[in-house]
Amino acid sequence: MHPALRPSACPGLLRIVQALDGGICRIKLSGGSISAAQALAVATAAEEFAGGVIEATNRANLQIRGITGEHSRLIERLLAAGLGPRSAAGDDVRNLMLSPAAGIDRAMVLDTRALAAQILATLESNPGLHDLSAKFAVQLDGGEALAMLEHPHDLWLSAFERKGEPWLAFGLAGCPTDTAAGAVRLDDGHCLVVAVLELFLALARPEQTRMRHLLAERSVDSLLVLLGERLPLQRLDTWQRTPAPSGRHLGTYPQRQPGLVHVGAVPPLGRLTSEMLQGAALLCEQYGDASLRLTPWQSLLLPNICEQDAPALSQQLQALGFLLSADQALAHVLACTGSTGCAKGLADTKRDGQRLAALRQSADAPLQVHLSGCPRSCAAAHTAPVTLLAVSPGHYDLYFRDAGQAGFGALQARNLTIEAAGALLDARPRSPLDA
Incomplete structure (x- = not known):
C-alpha cells in the first residue's frame, strides 16, 4: 500500500483491494473521459497483470479485476499513462460526475467541463478535503438530455438560465430531479462546492461519512444559514429539472456541433475484455477525436464522429461485442x-x-x-x-x-x-x- 493512503475498503488506482477473483484497481476518470492512448494502456495492463477483465462502473469509471500480482508495476503503468491523481492522497476524492455528453449535448444549458476541472483540481490539491469518504460524491449537471439523474449524490448542482444568465441549482443528499435547496450564480459554483465540503467536514462526526448522515441530525435550512455566511444564495420556488429521456446512452445521436454525432455502446453487463477496450480505442482514433467517455450506465460513448461515419463505426463496435440497440434485452x-x-x-x-x-x-x-x-x-x-x-x-x-x-x-x-x-x-x- 502506498504510504500516503489511508485504510479503506474502496479500491482506487493506488489501492488495489482483494476480492474473490483477485485484486481490483479502480481508475477514476476526470469527467468520465479517457484518451485513446490511456484506454490502450488500461487494456494492455489488464491483459498483462490480470485476467483481461475490465469493468465500466456506474460512476463512469473503469476498474481492472482479477489482478494476481505485481501491483506496483500495474500502478506504475497506469500512472505513466496519466491516469493517476495529482497527489496520492487526492485519489479517493476524485468523485465528480458529469454527463458523458458534456460540451456536446444539444440540450445543454452549460458546458460544465471548465467548472469541473476547477473543482477536481481543488479536490485533489486541497489537503483539507482529503478527509472526505471515498464514497462522498458530487454531481455537476449541465442540463443535458443525456444525463443520469437518478443516482443520489452528497451534493448536486444543475445548470439553468435566469434572465439569460447561467445559474446553478443545488441540493444535498439527493438528485437533480429533487427540490433544490437553493441556487447560486455560475461564478459562485466553485465557491459553493468548497463551502459545502468544508462545512460538512467541520460538522460531521467521524462516523458520519455521507451527507445523508449529517442531515439525519441537522436540517437543510440550518446548513443553508451557515453557507449563506460564505456566499450569496438564492431560494428557488418554481425551478424543476426536466427528467432526461431514457435510453440515450445507446446508439447514435446528433451533437451540438453541426455534422457530428456521438455513438453509445454497451458492453454486456458492464464488462469489457481487453480486446473490446483496445478495439474501441482504435476506432475512436480512426473515426473521432481519439477520446472515449464512460457513462453512468456502464457503457462507452464515442464523441465527435462525422455523421456519415457512424454506420461503419457502429458495425465495427458490434463486431467487437458491444450492444448498440435498445431492442436488445x-x-x-x-x-x-x-x-x-x-x-x-x-x-x-x-x-x-x-x-x-x-x-x-x-x-x-x-x-x-x-x-x-x-x-x-x-x-x-x-x-x-x-x-x-x-x-x-x-x-x-x-x-x-x-x-x-x-x-x-x-x-x-x-x-x-x-x-x-x-x-x-x-x-x-x-x-x-x-x-
Whole structure:
C-alpha cells in the first residue's frame, strides 16, 4: 500500500483491494473521459497483470479485476499513462460526475467541463478535503438530455438560465430531479462546492461519512444559514429539472456541433475484455477525436464522429461485442460481479443475467432489470424498475420499484428461478416507472 493512503475498503488506482477473483484497481476518470492512448494502456495492463477483465462502473469509471500480482508495476503503468491523481492522497476524492455528453449535448444549458476541472483540481490539491469518504460524491449537471439523474449524490448542482444568465441549482443528499435547496450564480459554483465540503467536514462526526448522515441530525435550512455566511444564495420556488429521456446512452445521436454525432455502446453487463477496450480505442482514433467517455450506465460513448461515419463505426463496435440497440434485452440488464468474483455474492449474477436476457429477448419493450448478489447493490446506484436480489445460487427475490418504499421497492415474489422471474416479468403490465 502506498504510504500516503489511508485504510479503506474502496479500491482506487493506488489501492488495489482483494476480492474473490483477485485484486481490483479502480481508475477514476476526470469527467468520465479517457484518451485513446490511456484506454490502450488500461487494456494492455489488464491483459498483462490480470485476467483481461475490465469493468465500466456506474460512476463512469473503469476498474481492472482479477489482478494476481505485481501491483506496483500495474500502478506504475497506469500512472505513466496519466491516469493517476495529482497527489496520492487526492485519489479517493476524485468523485465528480458529469454527463458523458458534456460540451456536446444539444440540450445543454452549460458546458460544465471548465467548472469541473476547477473543482477536481481543488479536490485533489486541497489537503483539507482529503478527509472526505471515498464514497462522498458530487454531481455537476449541465442540463443535458443525456444525463443520469437518478443516482443520489452528497451534493448536486444543475445548470439553468435566469434572465439569460447561467445559474446553478443545488441540493444535498439527493438528485437533480429533487427540490433544490437553493441556487447560486455560475461564478459562485466553485465557491459553493468548497463551502459545502468544508462545512460538512467541520460538522460531521467521524462516523458520519455521507451527507445523508449529517442531515439525519441537522436540517437543510440550518446548513443553508451557515453557507449563506460564505456566499450569496438564492431560494428557488418554481425551478424543476426536466427528467432526461431514457435510453440515450445507446446508439447514435446528433451533437451540438453541426455534422457530428456521438455513438453509445454497451458492453454486456458492464464488462469489457481487453480486446473490446483496445478495439474501441482504435476506432475512436480512426473515426473521432481519439477520446472515449464512460457513462453512468456502464457503457462507452464515442464523441465527435462525422455523421456519415457512424454506420461503419457502429458495425465495427458490434463486431467487437458491444450492444448498440435498445431492442436488445441484454442492454437493459445490470448485474454485479456475483459469486464468481465476490465473497458476498449469493448467486452467479453475470451468468443469470445472460440467461434472463435470452429469455426476454422477444419481449415487446425491454425494461431495466438489476441482478444483485447481495443487498449492497454495487451494480446500481439508483433503484432499477426491477430488482432481482439473490438468496441462493440461481434463486432470487423479485422487487418492483415503488416511490413509496425505500430500498429496492415492493417485494413481489420470493425464491424465484431465473425462468420463473422471466415468466413473471413477461406477464407484468408495462408501467411508466419502467423507464
